[in-house]
Amino acid sequence: MIAIMSDELYLTLRDLLRRKHELEPGEALFHQGDTVRRVYFVIKGTIHLVRHQASGTSLVIQRAGAGQIIAEASLFATKYHCHAVAVLPTVVWSVAKSELLGRISADPNIGLIFMKTLAHELQHSRFQVEVLSMKTVAARLDAWIEWNGELPPKGEWVSLAAELAVSPEALYREIGRRRA
Amino acid sequence: MIAIMSDELYLTLRDLLRRKHELEPGEALFHQGDTVRRVYFVIKGTIHLVRHQASGTSLVIQRAGAGQIIAEASLFATKYHCHAVAVLPTVVWSVAKSELLGRISADPNIGLIFMKTLAHELQHSRFQVEVLSMKTVAARLDAWIEWNGELPPKGEWVSLAAELAVSPEALYREIGRRRA
DNA sequence: CTTGGGACATGATCGCTATCATGTCCGACG
DNA sequence: CGTCGGACATGATAGCGATCATGTCCCAAG
Numbered sequence: 001m002i003a004i005m006s007d008e009l010y011l012t013l014r015d016l017l018r019r020k021h022e023l024e025p026g027e028a029l030f031h032q033g034d035t036v037r038r039v040y041f042v043i044k045g046t047i048h049l050v051r052h053q054a055s056g057t058s059l060v061i062q063r064a065g066a067g068q069i070i071a072e073a074s075l076f077a078t079k080y081h082c083h084a085v086a087v088l089p090t091v092v093w094s095v096a097k098s099e100l101l102g103r104i105s106a107d108p109n110i111g112l113i114f115m116k117t118l119a120h121e122l123q124h125s126r127f128q129v130e131v132l133s134m135k136t137v138a139a140r141l142d143a144w145i146e147w148n149g150e151l152p153p154k155g156e157w158v159s160l161a162a163e164l165a166v167s168p169e170a171l172y173r174e175i176g177r178r179r180a
Numbered sequence: 181m182i183a184i185m186s187d188e189l190y191l192t193l194r195d196l197l198r199r200k201h202e203l204e205p206g207e208a209l210f211h212q213g214d215t216v217r218r219v220y221f222v223i224k225g226t227i228h229l230v231r232h233q234a235s236g237t238s239l240v241i242q243r244a245g246a247g248q249i250i251a252e253a254s255l256f257a258t259k260y261h262c263h264a265v266a267v268l269p270t271v272v273w274s275v276a277k278s279e280l281l282g283r284i285s286a287d288p289n290i291g292l293i294f295m296k297t298l299a300h301e302l303q304h305s306r307f308q309v310e311v312l313s314m315k316t317v318a319a320r321l322d323a324w325i326e327w328n329g330e331l332p333p334k335g336e337w338v339s340l341a342a343e344l345a346v347s348p349e350a351l352y353r354e355i356g357r358r359r360a
Numbered sequence: 361c362t363t364g365g366g367a368c369a370t371g372a373t374c375g376c377t378a379t380c381a382t383g384t385c386c387g388a389c390g
Numbered sequence: 391c392g393t394c395g396g397a398c399a400t401g402a403t404a405g406c407g408a409t410c411a412t413g414t415c416c417c418a419a420g
Binding site: 104105107108111125128133135165 | 242253284285288291292295303310312313315323326327345
């Protein structure tokens with residue numbers, strides 16, 4: 001039983017998720033320019049949405065983990081404007097885009113649940129923006145703790161550092177400073 | 181005629197927006213803990229959503245400008261979890277929350293337009309997160325230009341610096357460097 | 361029990377940006 | 391035409407975090 005199994009959105013969509021896809025690290029789910037036919041939901045692992053730039057460099061647009069929809073905006077587009085690549089062994093399930101849109105039209109409740117999910121992700125993403133616009137590790141950690149209640153236990157500090165976009169060393173130092 | 185007048189979401193909601201609110205800088209639209217009765221849409225100016233922290237400091241959660249809904253997540257909550265304060269002379273219109281939810285249930289199209297708007301804002305916010313997790317002005321500017329096509333004209337560089345969360349000086353220097 | 365790996369921890373150095381200071385350019389306004 | 395304000399521009403300094411290096415702790419596998 002994975003965490004997302006109790007997820008409201010997952011519970012709503014589970015009957016629709018008919019096709020399973022398993023990806024190895026580095027494997028692509030779809031490419032920039034492909035026509036959008038299906039909508040994907042991450043069950044396990046991580047998918048990066050990557051946009052390859054004219055200049056040759058690439059830019060990560062979204063890092064979708066378990067419980068997240070991949071490229072929500074694609075529901076309203078005809079072609080993908082970025083690539084989707086697994087960075088871990090990943091499992092996703094998918095629905096036909098037309099079927100999902102049809103269901104939403106037929107049952108407004110599904111639309112509301114979708115909206116709720118989107119609204120919460122937006123709230124989280126906006127918070128993330130505010131955190132990252134702070135310049136010191138101390139300020140970012142303060143904001144994070146205020147929002148999340150308390151410091152996570154040891155063992156999760158490395159990923160916290162990634163979320164705060166600071167080096168693990170800088171985070172350790174800041175945590176150490178607070179103990180004193 | 182303001183830009184947002186052609187906005188898809190605005191066109192959809194305009195008949196519902198029955199109440200107008202005008203705010204002076206510093207004036208509050210609602211407070212943390214208030215019951216959510218109405219949903220607000222910014223027509224002109226800027227509203228900051230602010231969360232006051234136990235520690236006494238405050239944290240901006242959203243900066244809503246013209247064309248944006250304030251605290252989308254409040255549509256699905258009973259009480260606000262932050263304050264809304266105008267930072268400029270601001271005009272917002274509002275709908276009763278129950279009326280809006282009723283309309284969405286009655287007409288799935290409205291829900292889809294809402295979802296589309298949310299999905300696009302989420303896409304933008306996620307991009308913003310990626311930009312801010314880059315550490316140099318050069319990298320942030322590269323990403324911004326790649327996403328937006330080209331450098332904005334003079335006169336907008338100060339606000340671009342704010343969006344990139346760097347000092348105006350640092351941005352000037354980077355732009356200057358590229359001319360050489 | 362030993363060994364190995366991952367996270368935690370901390371010191372030293374370097375580079376980048378914030379900040380402050382100063383100055384130029386240009387458009388608005390009386 | 392003068393002046394006033396805002397944005398653009400650039401130099402100097404200082405602070406903060408990235409990075410690299412080194413070491414400890416702890417758990418798990420053999």
